[in-house]
Amino acid sequence: MNATANSTxxxxxxxxxxxxxxxxxxxxxxxxxxxxQPILMLPLAFVQAAIAVMYFMHLAQERRVLALALIPxxxxxxxxxxxxxxxxxxxxxxxPH
Amino acid sequence: xxxxxVAVNPHAAVLMEPSPFAIPSSKLVMWLFIxxxxxTFAAILFVYGYLRNASVNWPTPFESASIWNALxxxxxxxxxxxxxxxxxxxxxxxxxxxxVRWTLITAAGGALFAILHLREWHSLIGExxxxxxxxxxxxxxGATFFTITGLHxxxxxxxxxxxxxxxxAYRAGxxxxxxxxxxxxxxxxxxxxxxxxxPMVYLLNMKRS
Numbered sequence: 001m002n003a004t005a006n007s008t009x010x011x012x013x014x015x016x017x018x019x020x021x022x023x024x025x026x027x028x029x030x031x032x033x034x035x036x037q038p039i040l041m042l043p044l045a046f047v048q049a050a051i052a053v054m055y056f057m058h059l060a061q062e063r064r065v066l067a068l069a070l071i072p073x074x075x076x077x078x079x080x081x082x083x084x085x086x087x088x089x090x091x092x093x094x095x096p097h
Numbered sequence: 098x099x100x101x102x103v104a105v106n107p108h109a110a111v112l113m114e115p116s117p118f119a120i121p122s123s124k125l126v127m128w129l130f131i132x133x134x135x136x137t138f139a140a141i142l143f144v145y146g147y148l149r150n151a152s153v154n155w156p157t158p159f160e161s162a163s164i165w166n167a168l169x170x171x172x173x174x175x176x177x178x179x180x181x182x183x184x185x186x187x188x189x190x191x192x193x194x195x196x197v198r199w200t201l202i203t204a205a206g207g208a209l210f211a212i213l214h215l216r217e218w219h220s221l222i223g224e225x226x227x228x229x230x231x232x233x234x235x236x237x238x239g240a241t242f243f244t245i246t247g248l249h250x251x252x253x254x255x256x257x258x259x260x261x262x263x264x265x266a267y268r269a270g271x272x273x274x275x276x277x278x279x280x281x282x283x284x285x286x287x288x289x290x291x292x293x294x295x296p297m298v299y300l301l302n303m304k305r306s
Contacts, residue, residue, distance in 0.1 A: 010182075010186060013179065024175070027300060028300065031164070032303070035305065045292050045295075048289075049292055049293070052178070052285055052288060052289050056285045065117055066128070070132055073132075074132050074135060077139075081140065081143045084143065084147055088146075091151035092152075092153070
């Protein structure tokens with residue numbers, strides 16, 4: 001067992017929990033009042049996920065080389081998936097009317 | 098250096114290179130699994146987004162009751178992430194009873210989540226949603242909805258089983274703190290996936306008045 005988990009601060013954990021739930025409640029209330037906005041919803045989901053990875057999964061407290069070994073390649077793959085989006089728009093315009 | 102040499106000569110162990118990540122190999126394996134699973138979920142969510150973007154008649158069936166239900170499920174899952182951290186903290190303090198209790202509470206939260214999700218499925222199936230048909234629009238809605246939420250629910254159910262097994266084995270003294278920590282990582286990952294499912298699948302498909 002490494003020492004990182006032992007230094008977990010429960011106060012910080014509760015704050016992180018409150019932030020994640022706060023974002024979730026904001027997303028739902030915003031979507032109900034103003035309609036769903038993917039431009040806003042997805043970045044907020046990424047913020048939630050990043051906070052959870054860093055503080056719930058303690059990646060922020062692990063040796064930095066672990067984060068460097070895991071995160072950049074994941075982000076690269078996720079970004080590469082975006083190359084398909086223009087094709088979905090093309091399909092939308094080519095559909096029979 | 099072979100394992101045989103290490104077993105024969107205890108001094109040989111100090112000659113082995115330390116892990117560059119300073120974590121047990123089992124924890125590294127869980128991280129690698131999480132990364133590969135994250136890419137799987139991302140691919141499925143991208144497929145869903147692609148189909149949704151390319152369809153003019155994508156259904157938006159979720160009324161406010163479904164949205165509040167999704168928020169309740171979020172609350173249960175995020176809270177269960179908190180309880181697994183409490184289990185981890187108890188295990189670090191060598192409080193075995195509390196660690197087992199919090200781990201089982203986490204598993205119960207997961208089970209409750211799955212029940213609420215199945216109720217949501219039952220409701221949609223009752224409204225006529227099938228894998229390749231629904232009463233509202235693009236037939237791919239059911240395929241993407243059931244695939245995304247079904248794969249996530251499969252992960253939740255798998256996590257519930259794993260956490261229950263870990264809690265029982267930890268109580269019996271067969272498992273250690275390391276096992277709770279590794280399955281806590283998995284449980285947080287399940288939670289993180291849900292953070293993307295709610296806005297993309299539920300909020301973007303909310304019924305507009």
